[in-house]
């Protein structure tokens with residue numbers, strides 16, 4: 001099994017990364033785990049190319065090519081992002097926009113079919129406002145659909161602002177355990 005964890009926070013060791021690490025840690029030695037930190041990659045936003053490749057591949061040759069490969073070959077994609085101005089971080093949104101080529105490959109050119117996979121959304125935010133999560137979740141749902149991922153579950157951690165504050169939120173760590181447990185049950189059922 002291959003898992004890719006994508007961290008969309010610019011803050012190293014920030015709240016998103018802490019939760020993502022906690023999730024991925026469990027799978028060390030049990031699955032092939034890859035972590036991508038978007039803020040460390042060199043990539044540009046979607047350029048809405050006039051001449052789009054019909055195979056669903058983006059022609060911009062930057063670090064997003066690595067992201068495409070990892071996402072494409074994964075069984076589970078975990079995206080962790082803070083809420084910034086009621087939405088995903090710019091890093092996360094910029095990555096998602098770059099999947100427009102795959103959306104076109106699937107829906108317009110019908111030349112690309114992503115492998116079926118699962119998706120999990122980890123989200124942290126300072127306030128308790130549900131509408132901010134609704135917005136981010138909606139974008140993540142579209143993203144997961146585009147990459148062939150079923151929205152398996154989410155870990156939403158509200159009321160965390162300072163770096164590392166999430167460590168005090170025991171319920172968020174508990175939620176991670178629950179999600180992993182459910183994941184294992186479903187995967188074991190599928191193996192039978």
Ligand SMILES: Cc1cc2nc3c(=O)[nH]c(=O)nc-3n(C[C@H](O)[C@H](O)[C@H](O)COP(=O)(O)O)c2cc1C
Nearest residue numbers: 009014015016082083084085086125126127160161
């Ligand atoms: C540019 C910026 C915009 C933010 N906008 C919001 C917001 O709209 N709603 C909110 O609840 N928190 C907002 N926050 C707070 C972050 O979501 C919060 O600090 C989060 O824990 C950061 O996660 P990180 O440590 O993984 O980067 C914002 C923070 C920044 C830096």
